[in-house]
Amino acid sequence: MRPDWSLHVLVDPATIPLARMPAFVAEVARGGATVLQLRGKTTPIPELVRYGEALGEEARRHGLLYLVNDRLDVALATGADGVHVGQEDLPPAAVRRVAPGLLLGLSVGSLEELARSRTGPAPDYLGVGPVFPTGSKADAGPVIGVEGLRAIAAAWPGMPVVAIGGIQPANVAAVWAAGVAGVAVISAVSTAADPEAACRALLQGRP
Amino acid sequence: MRPDWSLHVLVDPATIPLARMPAFVAEVARGGATVLQLRGKTTPIPELVRYGEALGEEARRHGLLYLVNDRLDVALATGADGVHVGQEDLPPAAVRRVAPGLLLGLSVGSLEELARSRTGPAPDYLGVGPVFPTGSKADAGPVIGVEGLRAIAAAWPGMPVVAIGGIQPANVAAVWAAGVAGVAVISAVSTAADPEAACRALLQGRP
Numbered sequence: 418m419r420p421d422w423s424l425h426v427l428v429d430p431a432t433i434p435l436a437r438m439p440a441f442v443a444e445v446a447r448g449g450a451t452v453l454q455l456r457g458k459t460t461p462i463p464e465l466v467r468y469g470e471a472l473g474e475e476a477r478r479h480g481l482l483y484l485v486n487d488r489l490d491v492a493l494a495t496g497a498d499g500v501h502v503g504q505e506d507l508p509p510a511a512v513r514r515v516a517p518g519l520l521l522g523l524s525v526g527s528l529e530e531l532a533r534s535r536t537g538p539a540p541d542y543l544g545v546g547p548v549f550p551t552g553s554k555a556d557a558g559p560v561i562g563v564e565g566l567r568a569i570a571a572a573w574p575g576m577p578v579v580a581i582g583g584i585q586p587a588n589v590a591a592v593w594a595a596g597v598a599g600v601a602v603i604s605a606v607s608t609a610a611d612p613e614a615a616c617r618a619l620l621q622g623r624p
Numbered sequence: 625m626r627p628d629w630s631l632h633v634l635v636d637p638a639t640i641p642l643a644r645m646p647a648f649v650a651e652v653a654r655g656g657a658t659v660l661q662l663r664g665k666t667t668p669i670p671e672l673v674r675y676g677e678a679l680g681e682e683a684r685r686h687g688l689l690y691l692v693n694d695r696l697d698v699a700l701a702t703g704a705d706g707v708h709v710g711q712e713d714l715p716p717a718a719v720r721r722v723a724p725g726l727l728l729g730l731s732v733g734s735l736e737e738l739a740r741s742r743t744g745p746a747p748d749y750l751g752v753g754p755v756f757p758t759g760s761k762a763d764a765g766p767v768i769g770v771e772g773l774r775a776i777a778a779a780w781p782g783m784p785v786v787a788i789g790g791i792q793p794a795n796v797a798a799v800w801a802a803g804v805a806g807v808a809v810i811s812a813v814s815t816a817a818d819p820e821a822a823c824r825a826l827l828q829g830r831p
Contacts, residue, residue: 461712489697494718505668511701 448616469495547582586618632808655823676702754789793825
């Protein structure tokens with residue numbers, strides 16, 4: 418059975434401290450999140466490992482998938498269900514070779530990157546964006562808009578696409594209308610006053 | 625049989641370009657190097673993986689061990705013999721769990737760090753330093769001197785110690801006299817006019 422990619426909530430230890438994390442996971446699970454992705458670009462690796470172990474435990478408790486951004490070694494060390502890599506991370510071929518049992522997400526920001534990615538092993542889903550301007554990812558590529566999202570999604574038939582970048586309850590309807598399998602968010606949920614309600618709002622309009 | 629830890633040459637793709645690397649490995653192998661360690665803090669990961677695959681091949685061709693600094697995922701992806709981690713990298717327990725077949729080196733810069741490290745699984749060797757001031761590692765801890773090296777080496781009997789940090793042919797005799805299993809160098813070999821001769825000079829005084 419294909420995983421439910423509907424709503425990826427990215428979790429940064431710098432935004433959600435470890436002590437707050439279990440309650441946060443419970444809230445987003447109630448709101449309908451299906452995937453947690455650990456993404457701690459500024460977190461020291463030993464701390465990231467401890468956080469990831471705890472996050473994976475909470476994810477399992479609530480029936481969510483637990484992925485790790487970028488670092489396959491942290492994913493393996495913390496028993497993650499998968500890893501999400503970008504174009505400047507470990508190549509998908511290397512991930513599949515080292516960890517054939519893990520789910521694999523791959524970021525793609527243009528038709529050129531998509532064409533290049535199709536020469537390697539297929540990931541389990543594509544992370545496509547940034548759809549809208551975002552402040553959460555300093556190294557995000559050019560904004561592609563809903564039209565760019567639609568074009569990239571159409572270029573790899575059958576591949577689940579998870580839209581990312583500046584997605585908020587206010588603009589999510591157009592994203593779902595583009596035919597995506599899911600949306601991924603950072604600040605829209607982790608800085609929301611009510612993360613559960615934010616998740617519910619993001620899932621409005623899902624086909 | 626215990627590996628020969630005598631002379632670790634750290635290889636940075638930013639200093640030794642890929643085109644130069646095979647000749648460089650041949651030269652240091654002739655000079656007596658026993659271990660190559662890939663360390664590319666500023667190299668994008670896809671490039672580091674390509675470089676590591678090629679470095680591993682050259683290492684095998686010349687009978688040297690091939691280790692990767694810091695990134696266990698890159699070590700696994702490039703078929704390395706081992707990984708070298710610091711106090712701020714993946715903890716030894718995680719490395720042993722994920723990759724029990726790999727050799728493991730662990731950096732230790734003080735008796736406190738050594739005491740903390742002894743609570744986890746033992747590595748295959750300790751990297752101890754910086755023995756002398758060095759310009760090659762921006763995040764190196766305080767200089768420990770030969771006396772500090774001797775004290776740390778004595779604190780874990782039977783554990784091979786590889787000294788690192790500012791080691792040059794001119795100061796290596798005192799390092800060998802401290803009873804180490806090996807020395808590790810970056811600039812002393814990779815920026816030498818004659819890397820083979822630099823290796824030979826570093827091995828002078830080895831017991």
